[in-house]
Amino acid sequence: MSYTTTTVDSDDGMHSSIHNESPASDNIGNGCRSRGKGSVLKKGPWTSTEDGILIDYVKKHGEGNWNAVQKHTSLARCGKSCRLRWANHLRPNLKKGAFSQEEEQLIVEMHAKMGNKWAQMAEHLPGRTDNEIKNYWNTRIKRRQRAGLPLYPPEIHVEDFQWSEEYTKSNIIRVERRRHQDFLQLGNSKANVLFDDLNFAASLLPAASDLSDLVACNMLGTGPSSSRYESYMPPILPSPKQIWESGSRFPMCSSNIKHEFQYPEHFQSTASQKTPRSCSISPCDVDHPPYGNQQSSDMMMIPDSHTVMYGMLPTSKPSFGAVKLELPSFQYSETSAFDQWKTTPSPDSPPHSDLLDSVDAYIQSPPSSQVEESDCFSSCDTGLLDMLLHEAKIKTSAKHSLLMSSPKKSFSSTTCTTNVTQNVPRGGTLIKSGEYEDSQKDLTRSEITIPMQLSAGGISSAFAGNVVKTEEFDQVWEPKRIDTTRPDVLLASSWLDQGCFGIVRDTSSMSDALALLLGGDDTGNSYVTVGSSSGQTPRGVGSCGWTNMPPVWSL
DNA sequence: AACTACTTCAACCGCACGTAC
DNA sequence: CGTACGTGCGGTTGAAGTAGT
Numbered sequence A: 001m002s003y004t005t006t007t008v009d010s011d012d013g014m015h016s017s018i019h020n021e022s023p024a025s026d027n028i029g030n031g032c033r034s035r036g037k038g039s040v041l042k043k044g045p046w047t048s049t050e051d052g053i054l055i056d057y058v059k060k061h062g063e064g065n066w067n068a069v070q071k072h073t074s075l076a077r078c079g080k081s082c083r084l085r086w087a088n089h090l091r092p093n094l095k096k097g098a099f100s101q102e103e104e105q106l107i108v109e110m111h112a113k114m115g116n117k118w119a120q121m122a123e124h125l126p127g128r129t130d131n132e133i134k135n136y137w138n139t140r141i142k143r144r145q146r147a148g149l150p151l152y153p154p155e156i157h158v159e160d161f162q163w164s165e166e167y168t169k170s171n172i173i174r175v176e177r178r179r180h181q182d183f184l185q186l187g188n189s190k191a192n193v194l195f196d197d198l199n200f201a202a203s204l205l206p207a208a209s210d211l212s213d214l215v216a217c218n219m220l221g222t223g224p225s226s227s228r229y230e231s232y233m234p235p236i237l238p239s240p241k242q243i244w245e246s247g248s249r250f251p252m253c254s255s256n257i258k259h260e261f262q263y264p265e266h267f268q269s270t271a272s273q274k275t276p277r278s279c280s281i282s283p284c285d286v287d288h289p290p291y292g293n294q295q296s297s298d299m300m301m302i303p304d305s306h307t308v309m310y311g312m313l314p315t316s317k318p319s320f321g322a323v324k325l326e327l328p329s330f331q332y333s334e335t336s337a338f339d340q341w342k343t344t345p346s347p348d349s350p351p352h353s354d355l356l357d358s359v360d361a362y363i364q365s366p367p368s369s370q371v372e373e374s375d376c377f378s379s380c381d382t383g384l385l386d387m388l389l390h391e392a393k394i395k396t397s398a399k400h401s402l403l404m405s406s407p408k409k410s411f412s413s414t415t416c417t418t419n420v421t422q423n424v425p426r427g428g429t430l431i432k433s434g435e436y437e438d439s440q441k442d443l444t445r446s447e448i449t450i451p452m453q454l455s456a457g458g459i460s461s462a463f464a465g466n467v468v469k470t471e472e473f474d475q476v477w478e479p480k481r482i483d484t485t486r487p488d489v490l491l492a493s494s495w496l497d498q499g500c501f502g503i504v505r506d507t508s509s510m511s512d513a514l515a516l517l518l519g520g521d522d523t524g525n526s527y528v529t530v531g532s533s534s535g536q537t538p539r540g541v542g543s544c545g546w547t548n549m550p551p552v553w554s555l
Numbered sequence B: 001a002a003c004t005a006c007t008t009c010a011a012c013c014g015c016a017c018g019t020a021c
Numbered sequence C: 001c002g003t004a005c006g007t008g009c010g011g012t013t014g015a016a017g018t019a020g021t
Helices: A050-059 A067-072 A079-090 A102-112 A120-121 A130-147 A164-185 A190-204 A210-219 A240-245 A265-271 A283-287 A336-343 A352-362 A384-401 A409-416 A438-439 A457-461 A487-497 A507-519
Strands: A004-009 A015-021 A041-042 A419-421 A446-450 A466-471
Touching: A050 A067, A050 A079, A079 A130, A102 A120, A120 A130, A352 A438, A419 A507
Parallel strands: none
Antiparallel strands: A004 A015, A015 A041, A419 A466, A446 A466
16 A cells, blocks of 8 residues: 655644555545545544544534544544544543453453454443454463463353354355355465365365365465465364264374363363364364263364364354454464463473473484384374375275274274474474373383474464374384384475475485375385484474475375 | 563554445 | 445554563
8 A cells, every 4th residue: 555654743742644545545435535625634643633623523413424524624534533533532431441350351251252243342341442352352362372371261161152053154155255265366375274274174074075185186386375264264063973983084193182281170071061063173182082081072172273272262253163263463373272282281291491401402402212103193283294194094004904993992002192292483492291201201102393483374383383292102112213114204204304494305205205105005014114314413493384395295 | 771572552454234325 | 226435343553662681
């Protein structure tokens, strides 16, 4: 937008800008434009004089007809600006100052009920404006995220709130329409988001199980990017039961996150009673029911940056289907759910410093011994990589008769629970949450680290920085070594080699991994050993976006 | 004191919707 | 019915303030 800006000294000493709106910014139909006689509309902070004029006008003419203000007064403000000023600052009975505890509580409850419906919330908070509430909420999100606190306190059961069918339906339509539009113009840079979305959707929806593959192929080489997918989730989520029954879709996602990130009982306790529509469940959760603790839905998680953790929900429509996850500008994704993990100590987790030390040390000098049998190589949000690995998994698991129909048994012998950790975007600090004690004593667990730098986009936060740490093999254990015969290990290590940390190294392992993954090892046992990348080279933390991904999709 | 990083919040923007013509 | 206009809403921006170094 191009404005001719003139700085003037206002009566109260403030500098304000006067903008001559260019034709391009004329905002046709918006009611915020110059009216006739080429009048100059002022923008920026209001002066007390302007306030006085507006107050005067409203006294005489009442609220409304805001565009007439400019006509009938000397105020060079557009109607919109007047309305906003009046509504947010000048109208009587406005409450100023910090929100009281009661108000805060009410906001939280209302947000849980209605999402980002600031205006509706404001109706229930006399003297407060939607803008105020919105700002408060955004600030709150940041604050709580920083503190590792759940967005909603445990006593707020978001999933208890009902949403009308009409609302849900309309949003589904909207989402679908936008998805279609965006799909047509989807580009490479943000395609990852779609991958992730679709991956998740496909994972949850039997009918869409192949969607990600299909789209992945179709998307290659397409044009401009779209960021919209960062804000959307699949419109439909199945019931926990469905998810569980489709557990085979997540053979690599056997994380035991909830075990590692305990949450107050009263919060968990309600979970099992929730209706399917009441919660969003990550694929990572599907493995839990058989493990006993009824926790399948208590920790609401959504892959990608809008992950819900410990009752932390996206800022809007916290309902069935998570129809549209609207995020404020700062994009929670920057830290995303992992921030919750990294900062929310579980009863078993050590102080962060310990974690940081140990993990940082690992990054600096990753001992090969820690990279182990990676049957459990898993991540909830690894998206594209998950898809790849999933393929390999399917092949091997089929051979190994890892039937999800008997998950408890199969997992106990062949897989493991998973700690998911993340390196923090800034400074490459890696913070690990989880069962520290176990990790201390159980030196034989495996760990594959894929640190990456988060970017602004959603997927990168969903994918990037995941340190996939597999652990807790029940009994079966292997000597410490890197299993370079495994495609997933190869893939991971190769990926690291390919510039994930700004160091381009041997690329042969990638080819090997892909050969194994795609070429097929029907037995699942005859992987060719390729010792190209052991991951022992010290790595700096660099950026590794989807653009750095090995070109597997072109194969 | 100067600089930087971060936070807060007022204001702007684009969009959607309703209504008048 | 189509268009213009007015209004409201939610997302985003950027200046001012604050804290840290």
